Amino acid sequence: MSPSPIxxxxxxxxxxxxxxxVDATSWSLAAGRLMGFLGPNGAGKSTTIRILMGFxxxxxxxxxxxxxxxxxHATEIHARVGYLPGEVRLYKNLTGQQTIDFVARARRLRxxxxxxxxxxxxxxxxxxxxxxxxxxxxxKLALILAMMHQPELLILDEPTSALDPLMQQALYAExxxxxxxxxxxxxSSHTLAEVQALCEDVIxxxxxxxxxxxxxxxxxxxxxxxxxxxxxxxxxxxxxPDELTITSDRNSQLHGQWRGNVxxxxxxxxxxxxxxxxxxxxxxxxxxxxxxxxxxxx
Amino acid sequence: MNVALLRKIIHDTRIHLIITIFAxxxxxxxxxxxxxxxxxxAFQTIFRVPFVSNVISALGGFDxxxxxxxxxxAGFVFVHPAILVLLWAFIIAVAIGRICGEIDQGTAxxxxxxxxxxxxxxxxxxxxxxxxxxxxxxxxxxxLWIAQYLVGLEQPLDFGKLWLIVINQTAMLYAVIGIVFxxxxxxxxxxxxxxxxxxxxxxxxxxxxxxxxxxAIKPLSYVSVMTYFKPFVIVRxxxxxxxxIIALLAIAIAFWLAGCLHFTRRDINVG
Numbered sequence: 001m002s003p004s005p006i007x008x009x010x011x012x013x014x015x016x017x018x019x020x021x022v023d024a025t026s027w028s029l030a031a032g033r034l035m036g037f038l039g040p041n042g043a044g045k046s047t048t049i050r051i052l053m054g055f056x057x058x059x060x061x062x063x064x065x066x067x068x069x070x071x072x073h074a075t076e077i078h079a080r081v082g083y084l085p086g087e088v089r090l091y092k093n094l095t096g097q098q099t100i101d102f103v104a105r106a107r108r109l110r111x112x113x114x115x116x117x118x119x120x121x122x123x124x125x126x127x128x129x130x131x132x133x134x135x136x137x138x139x140k141l142a143l144i145l146a147m148m149h150q151p152e153l154l155i156l157d158e159p160t161s162a163l164d165p166l167m168q169q170a171l172y173a174e175x176x177x178x179x180x181x182x183x184x185x186x187x188s189s190h191t192l193a194e195v196q197a198l199c200e201d202v203i204x205x206x207x208x209x210x211x212x213x214x215x216x217x218x219x220x221x222x223x224x225x226x227x228x229x230x231x232x233x234x235x236x237x238x239x240x241p242d243e244l245t246i247t248s249d250r251n252s253q254l255h256g257q258w259r260g261n262v263x264x265x266x267x268x269x270x271x272x273x274x275x276x277x278x279x280x281x282x283x284x285x286x287x288x289x290x291x292x293x294x295x296x297x298x
Numbered sequence: 299m300n301v302a303l304l305r306k307i308i309h310d311t312r313i314h315l316i317i318t319i320f321a322x323x324x325x326x327x328x329x330x331x332x333x334x335x336x337x338x339x340a341f342q343t344i345f346r347v348p349f350v351s352n353v354i355s356a357l358g359g360f361d362x363x364x365x366x367x368x369x370x371x372a373g374f375v376f377v378h379p380a381i382l383v384l385l386w387a388f389i390i391a392v393a394i395g396r397i398c399g400e401i402d403q404g405t406a407x408x409x410x411x412x413x414x415x416x417x418x419x420x421x422x423x424x425x426x427x428x429x430x431x432x433x434x435x436x437x438x439x440x441x442l443w444i445a446q447y448l449v450g451l452e453q454p455l456d457f458g459k460l461w462l463i464v465i466n467q468t469a470m471l472y473a474v475i476g477i478v479f480x481x482x483x484x485x486x487x488x489x490x491x492x493x494x495x496x497x498x499x500x501x502x503x504x505x506x507x508x509x510x511x512x513x514a515i516k517p518l519s520y521v522s523v524m525t526y527f528k529p530f531v532i533v534r535x536x537x538x539x540x541x542x543i544i545a546l547l548a549i550a551i552a553f554w555l556a557g558c559l560h561f562t563r564r565d566i567n568v569g
Contacts, residue, residue: 050566050567053410053411054410055406055407055410055565055566055567056565056566056567057563057565074410074415075413075414075415076413078410078411078412078413078414079413081411083407083411085404085407085408085411085568087404087407087568089403089404089405089407089408089568090405090408091306091310091405091408093310102302102305102306103408103412105301105302105305106300106302106303106412106413106414107412107413142408145408146411
């Protein structure tokens with residue numbers, strides 16, 4: 001029998017004034033996994049996370065964390081969860097250290113060495129008032145607050161949005177360490193590349209629906225390559241192979257998705273008279289289109 | 299109650315608290331100093347003017363003109379608009395700042411992610427305000443006690459009666475606390491909540507005053523918390539207006555509970 005999931009979402013829906021933000025989504029997250037929660041702005045990621053944190057009550061369906069209902073047992077869940085909000089706002093009148101002390105007292109956490117270590121790793125000055133912090137510094141402090149009690153589950157809503165590339169790498173290392181310790185991470189992002197680089201599993205949301213729930217490995221296989229090319233003769237009509245789905249044709253530049261063997265793609269491109277060509281990993285939009293196409297096909 | 303949260307609230311409100319305490323101590327000294335320039339008969343003459351008599355009755359529940367004493371004059375300290383604004387401002391600042399202010403400024407996401415229930419947030423904040431308000435009222439009496447020695451009054455003040463006013467005033471402030479916490483619990487914007495509260499308190503004040511000068515308004519005066527605050531009646535009768543205090547506490551509990559129920563059940567969406 002498989003162990004019960006850390007997060008279990010069933011037919012979860014949330015509407016604002018009748019407009020659905022999350023629509024009958026079902027998914028789960030197993031213990032010890034690092035899962036990407038991927039989707040563009042407005043996909044329903046933050047709404048789902050706010051329901052998981054017990055800030056909002058679902059319109060329909062339910063969500064459990066550690067087997068506890070997120071609305072009725074929010075306080076018990078919070079004791080075991082670290083949360084980074086999507087938009088970090090801190091108490092401007094408190095210094096970084098005072099904020100940490102307040103959170104430590106509220107969590108009845110006597111040992112704050114982990115907070116000090118994280119401040120060192122993230123290179124954050126804790127003596128400044130939060131009101132004087134830049135957005136990146138606020139993000140770092142909020143990450144420390146989320147991680148300082150070494151929670152069983154970390155829920156991070158776009159944690160790298162204000163971090164520079166060096167700090168992003170430091171955070172990735174911390175998250176890998178967290179998962180290696182047997183803890184669980186839900187990592188929300190709208191950047192496919194970072195989810196691919198960091199996560200093992202991924203849930204893709206779009207317009208409140210789960211578009212895909214898969215492993216990163218499978219995602220890579222399914223996603224294929226994004227191909228952009230321009231023919232030397234603007235009026236030529238190339239014979240497009242079945243593996244290539246053209247998604248746009250603008251200013252004689254064709255843009256599409258290749259789902260097949262990469263060598264076959266290179267051979268086909270070599271047979272064309274090209275003025276320009278680019279082959280890249282897919283961006284989020286291409287990936288959604290690929291998934292939508294896939295689901296339509298099926 | 300949550301100790302960590304209480305410490306933070308005390309830290310956040312300490313300057314406002316100190317200013318309010320000093321103002322509550324200092325105002326009676328300034329007030330008694332100002333009125334000591336006149337004798338009691340001069341006040342009796344002024345209070346016989348119908349308009350003044352009505353205003354005084356509206357503020358204190360009874361026209362003290364007939365039984366003018368140093369203690370009844372001192373009762374003005376408790377109903378003076380400057381003092382009411384001072385005490386109401388503290389209540390509004392703490393309640394609005396801690397409950398809907400957290401949502402408005404986005405810090406609710408940090409606070410609510412802690413293992414502190416919404417019930418604890420609401421009760422801890424309420425408890426702090428509920429402890430502070432009788433202290434402020436007591437400061438008014440202490441200020442009068444100091445003023446008595448500094449100013450030198452014709453008659454000594456009857457502090458037995460003045461302490462009874464503190465009980466009535468605390469009940470009145472608890473009713474205001476209940477209303478303010480209710481507004482704070484249902485709003486998500488500080489400006490909106492503060493605007494509504496100020497409107498309600500001003501209307502309360504105006505209704506109470508209009509009822510004294512315009513008999514047709516009298517039935518409406520029962521919705522005003524000021525109707526149940528009667529410092530001059532306390533000075534006259536030397537007894538606590540029990541019915542009024544029960545009415546004030548009933549208002550306090552009804553609004554406070556309604557706010558609490560709403561706050562613990564509402565969606566919290568910052569930004």
